[in-house]
Structure formats: structure tokens, C-alpha cells
Amino acid sequence: MKNLISMRDVNTQDILKLIDLAEKIETKKCKPDMSGKLAALLFFEPSTRTHFSFETAVKKLGGNSFSMSGTGSTSVKKGETLSDTLMTISMYADIIVMRHVIEGSARFASEIVNIPVINAGDGTNQHPSQAMLDLYSIKKTQNTLSNLTVGMVGDLRLGRTVHSLAQALSDFNPTFYFASPKHLQMPKYIKDDLDERNIKYEEIEDIKEVMSELDIMYVTRIQKERFAVLEDYEKVKDSYIITKKLLEGVKSNFKVLHPLPRVNEITKEVDDTEFAYYFQQARNGVFMRQAIITEILKLKY
Amino acid sequence: MNKEKLKVDPIKNGTVIDHIIAGKALQVAEILNIGNSDNEIMLGLNLLSRKMGKKDIIKIENREITKQEANSIALISPTATLIIINEYKVIKKFGIVIPKKIKNHIVCPNSNCITNIEQVKTKFELAGNNPIEVRCFYCEKKYYIEEVKFSF
Numbered sequence: 001m002k003n004l005i006s007m008r009d010v011n012t013q014d015i016l017k018l019i020d021l022a023e024k025i026e027t028k029k030c031k032p033d034m035s036g037k038l039a040a041l042l043f044f045e046p047s048t049r050t051h052f053s054f055e056t057a058v059k060k061l062g063g064n065s066f067s068m069s070g071t072g073s074t075s076v077k078k079g080e081t082l083s084d085t086l087m088t089i090s091m092y093a094d095i096i097v098m099r100h101v102i103e104g105s106a107r108f109a110s111e112i113v114n115i116p117v118i119n120a121g122d123g124t125n126q127h128p129s130q131a132m133l134d135l136y137s138i139k140k141t142q143n144t145l146s147n148l149t150v151g152m153v154g155d156l157r158l159g160r161t162v163h164s165l166a167q168a169l170s171d172f173n174p175t176f177y178f179a180s181p182k183h184l185q186m187p188k189y190i191k192d193d194l195d196e197r198n199i200k201y202e203e204i205e206d207i208k209e210v211m212s213e214l215d216i217m218y219v220t221r222i223q224k225e226r227f228a229v230l231e232d233y234e235k236v237k238d239s240y241i242i243t244k245k246l247l248e249g250v251k252s253n254f255k256v257l258h259p260l261p262r263v264n265e266i267t268k269e270v271d272d273t274e275f276a277y278y279f280q281q282a283r284n285g286v287f288m289r290q291a292i293i294t295e296i297l298k299l300k301y
Numbered sequence: 302m303n304k305e306k307l308k309v310d311p312i313k314n315g316t317v318i319d320h321i322i323a324g325k326a327l328q329v330a331e332i333l334n335i336g337n338s339d340n341e342i343m344l345g346l347n348l349l350s351r352k353m354g355k356k357d358i359i360k361i362e363n364r365e366i367t368k369q370e371a372n373s374i375a376l377i378s379p380t381a382t383l384i385i386i387n388e389y390k391v392i393k394k395f396g397i398v399i400p401k402k403i404k405n406h407i408v409c410p411n412s413n414c415i416t417n418i419e420q421v422k423t424k425f426e427l428a429g430n431n432p433i434e435v436r437c438f439y440c441e442k443k444y445y446i447e448e449v450k451f452s453f
Contacts, residue, residue, distance in 0.1 A: 006441060082419055104415035104439025111421075123413055125441055189436070189443035192429070 001295050003110040003117045006126045007164045012171040015135060015145075021291040022136050022284070024301075032294040032301035034063030039293070040093035041067040042085075043120070044100040049260055049282060050120050050130070054097050057289035061299065066093070083112050090115050095297055116296045124158050130259055131164035133288040134218070137281040138169075141255045142215055145172040149213050153179045153240050154220035154265060156186040161259040162220055163190050170194060176201035177210045181236050184222070207240070212249050217242070219258045219265055242266045247275050257281050310343065316366045317384040318359040318374065323347050325378045326357030332373050332451070333359075333366065340364050353380065373406060375399040376446060379433060401427050407435060408450045414440035425449075 001014055024030045039058045043051050046069045058065045082105060089096060090113035098106055099120040106119030106126070121127045139145050150169060152162050156178055166176065167190070176194070178186045178201060185203055194201055204210065207217070219242055227233040241264060242256065258266060258278040270276050294301060321329055326344055335342050341362035350356040357378075365385055366374075374381050375397040385393040403425045409416045416423045416439055424438035433446040 008441065082415075101413070102415050102418055103411060103413050104437065104441070107439050108415045108419060108421055123440070189441070192434075192443060 003119075004128050004132075004292055004296060005107050005110055005117065005119045007128045007131050007167040008126075010128065010132075010168070015132070015168065015171065018132055018288065018291045018295060019136050019139050021294060022287040025290050025294075026284075026287040030301040032061055032290065032299040034058065034061035034293065034297065034299055037063045037094040037297060037299075038092065039063055039065040040089045040096045041065050041120075042089065042096060042098045042100075043067065043069045044082075044098070044105075045121070046070045047099055047121070049285070050099065050127075053282070053285040054118075054120065054129075054289050056286045057293060060286065061290055061293060063293075082108070086113050089113075095293065118292060118296065121160060124160050125163070127160045127164050127259075128168075129289055129292055130161045130285075131168040132292060133281065133285040134161070134165050134257060134259070135168055136288045137255075137257060137277060137284045138216055140280075140284065141277060142253060145169070147173050148215040149175045149177070149210075151177040151179060151207055151210060151214045151217045152186075152220070153207050153217060153242070155184045155222045155236075156180040156220070157184040158223060159220040159259075162186070162218065165218065166190055167193060170197050170199050174199060177207070177214070178203045179205065179207040179210075179240065181205070181240075184236065208246065211246060212251070214254055215251065217254070217256050219256060219262075221258075221261065221263055221265055238264065240265060242270055244269045244273060247273060250275065310360075311389060312341075312343075312360045312362050312386055313389055314387055315340070315360065315362040315364050315385075317386060318361075318366070319356070319382045319384060320350070320353060320378075320380045321357035321359065321374075322378040322380055323353070323355035323357055326359055328377050328451070329357075329359060329374050329381070332377070333361075333370055335359075335361060335364075338364070356380075371397045372400045376403065376406070376433070376435075376451070399427055399430070399433065403427075403435065406451055408452050409437045409440060409442070410444055410448055410450070411437065411440045411442050414442070416440075 041054055086109050095116045097118045097120050101123050103123035103125040106122045110117040119126055119128055156162050222237050224233050254275055255277040256275050343360040345358040347355050371383055379399050382396050384391055405422045407423055407425045409423055425435040428434040428436040428443050434443050436443045
């Protein structure tokens with residue numbers, strides 16, 4: 001694996017290898033060494049969790065990093081092209097972790113620089129390190145990735161994490177329920193991918209109907225920043241709220257996942273139930289990102 | 302007697318592009334850049350066709366279409382057939398193949414795709430045959446061929 005740009009490039013073998021490595025790192029069965037290497041964490045679009053998670057992963061591996069968050073203090077603001085910014089940064093660093101609002105920007109970056117690139121989110125397209133940490137979380141809670149019933153709830157049209165995760169789980173014979181307002185449904189191009197691979201999925205408007213069947217419920221935020229008109233956001237923001245009452249009668253292995261940050265889509269009372277797993281999921285992100293960097297930089301361990 | 306033949310004269314040497322989707326012949330002509338050539342060209346638009354209902358046809362005197370040119374036509378009209386003529390006789394007749402990868406000729410309709418922002422040549426892959434769909438290598442969005450614009 002030279003870069004991590006899209007889950008479309010990642011095969012089952014890669015997925016299982018990264019999960020195995022994340023597990024070894026978490027259980028301290030191995031300690032990869034990134035000393036002497038420098039990571040450029042380029043968050044052209046600001047992020048808290050993914051940024052800090054990568055920064056933590058680099059530090060835990062013994063490497064160094066420098067960061068940008070937003071473009072306010074950079075030459076991008078002076079009109080520098082993305083390719084010039086990336087070429088310059090690639091002269092300093094050993095690996096680029098990059099988030100950008102433009103779709104395909106990470107793929108483009110990987111073509112023009114001669115150091116590895118990890119896509120930390122490109123517009124509404126892909127967020128593969130999130131998909132990998134989601135898979136790791138699912139594996140940890142279910143002890144398998146195969147034959148699971150997964151409900152995805154919320155903004156499935158614009159939320160890139162659900163796109164990457166749906167593709168990633170497709171290797172493991174899942175059954176999906178996609179619960180979203182009609183205009184925020186899973187995009188056709190993702191559903192076409194699932195159809196091609198004969199993956200069972202159903203689009204529903206109310207997740208209540210299928211709660212007792214689910215192994216995993218993956219909740220996403222209705223993202224305000226993706227709406228051009230604020231009124232459109234106000235109309236749908238409360239549509240899909242997960243409460244403690246909704247969780248009555250779920251399977252014992254059931255878990256709620258969320259890429260975070262949440263606004264109001266999971267009520268605070270759910271946090272105290274055995275089903276809430278989103279904070280552990282965020283913790284898993286550090287181990288998975290350590291594994292991804294280790295694999296891509298071919299670190300010794 | 303076949304009525305189609307009455308409408309467009311035969312050619313002595315050259316290429317006949319038959320079974321072009323009705324209304325697409327001008328675009329095909331643009332791809333082949335035949336407007337600027339000295340060759341004798343006949344364009345038939347909205348001709349009756351048993352197979353297609355209506356079709357367009359182009360006859361180009363003294364020019365044999367290359368494989369690469371034919372593949373470009375396939376994106377616009379995959380139904381097209383190419384007939385190479387020598388001394389009024391058909392010497393080759395073939396359907397065209399839709400290329401699996403298309404470099405540089407499709408403009409990505411996604412305004413937020415990197416190919417519309419940085420100077421980068423587009424790359425598309427064939428993502429479906431019936432109907433024809435293509436996927437952008439960069440933003441990964443999939444489009445029906447009718448939704449995209451071409452640049453040659």
C-alpha cells in the first residue's frame with residue numbers, strides 16, 4: 001500500500017492486515033518506530049477529531065509532525081495553487097495527511113508528490129481512515145466483520161464516512177438498512193456499487209422498524225456546513241434522533257457508532273448505555289491510524 | 302429498393318459511419334474534425350432506420366477512420382458501425398468498442414472535482430454499458446454519458 005486515497009483501492013487482504021496491525025499496536029504486541037520521520041498534517045478544511053487523532057498517532061509512533069488547519073495563515077490565501085503548496089510541503093515531509101473540500105484532491109496530490117498521501121477527507125467523496133477505524137470498531141465489538149446487519153442513519157447523501165464504510169463492508173456480506181430523509185439518501189453511485197456486488201440493502205425512512213435486527217447502527221450528523229441554504233438545514237436537522245427508548249429490545253451485541261462530532265442526533269442518555277460505542281470508536285481511531293502510517297511508511301515493528 | 306440508400310449517395314473510397322444515434326452526427330463530425338478537411342463529406346440526419354427508428358449517417362470520401370477515433374465516437378454513439386469502402390466495395394465492417402479508460406476527453410460535470418479547479422487532465426473509466434456510464438477517477442462520481450460534455 002503506497003497511499004490511502006479511497007476504499008475503492010483497498011482490498012480485503014489490506015483491510016484484514018490493517019485490523020490485525022491495529023490490534024497488535026493496541027495490545028502492545030508490537031511497537032512500530034517512526035522516529036526521524038516527519039508527517040505533514042494538511043487540513044485545508046478544518047477538523048478536530050481526525051486532525052488530533054493523526055497527530056496523536058504520529059506522536060505515539062515516535063514521529064514528528066507539522067500542521068495546518070484552514071488556509072488562513074498560508075500562501076493558499078495569497079493565491080498559491082494546490083499543486084504548488086503540495087509540491088513545496090513534499091520537500092519537507094515524509095508523508096502527507098490531507099483533508100480538502102475539493103473532491104479528488106487527495107488522488108491528485110498522490111499523483112504529483114513523491115511521498116505517500118493519506119486522504120483524511122476529500123469533500124463529500126472519501127474518508128478511508130475513518131472507514132478503517134469503523135471496521136476496526138465493528139470487528140472489536142462483533143468479533144467478526146462478516147454477515148452483519150448494519151443500519152446507517154442520518155445524512156447518507158453528503159456524509160462521506162458512510163460512503164467509505166458501505167464500500168468497505170461490502171467485502172464481508174453485510175445487510176444494510178439506510179435510514180434517511182428522502183433528499184439525503186445514499187447516492188446512486190454507491191448503491192450501484194452495492195448492486196454490482198449483490199449486497200442486500202433497503203432504504204427506509206424510519207429506523208424503528210428494524211432496530212431488533214441490527215448488529216450495528218451507524219449514526220451520522222446532518223452536516224450544517226454542507227447546506228447552501230440554512231433553512232434547508234433547519235428543516236431536517238431533528239429528523240433522526242437516537243434516544244434510549246429507541247434502543248429497547250435491541251440485540252445484546254448491538255452497538256451505536258458515530259464518526260463524531262454529534263450535535264443532537266444521539267441524546268446524552270444513550271452515552272450511559274452498554275450500546276454506546278462512539279467514544280471508544282474515536283480511541284480506536286488512533287490505533288488504526290498508527291497502523292495505516294506504519295503500513296504506508298513501511299515502519300519497522 | 303432500400304429507401305435509405307436513395308437518400309445518401311454511395312462513396313468510392315473512404316469511411317461510412319452508420320447507425321449513429323439520431324442527432325449525434327454533428328458531434329461525431331466535430332470529434333473527427335471533418336469540418337476543416339477537404340474531403341467530400343455527406344451527412345444524413347434523422348434518416349429512417351429499421352433497427353433504430355431514426356439514425357444519422359456520415360460518409361467521408363478518401364479517409365479511413367483510425368481505431369482511436371472510432372473509440373471516441375463510441376462514447377457519443379456506441380451504436381455506430383464503421384464501414385470502410387474501397388472502389389465502391391465494403392472491405393471492412395465493424396462495430397466500435399467503448400474504451401474502458403478515457404483520458405482527457407470528458408469534462409467532469411462535478412464543479413467541485415479537482416479536474417475543474419487545478420490544471421489536471423481528466424481520467425474516466427467505463428462504469429456501465431447499458432446505459433453507458435462513466436466514473437471520474439478523481440472525484441469518483443458516476444455519470445450517464447448524456448450528462449457529460451466532451452472536449453477534443
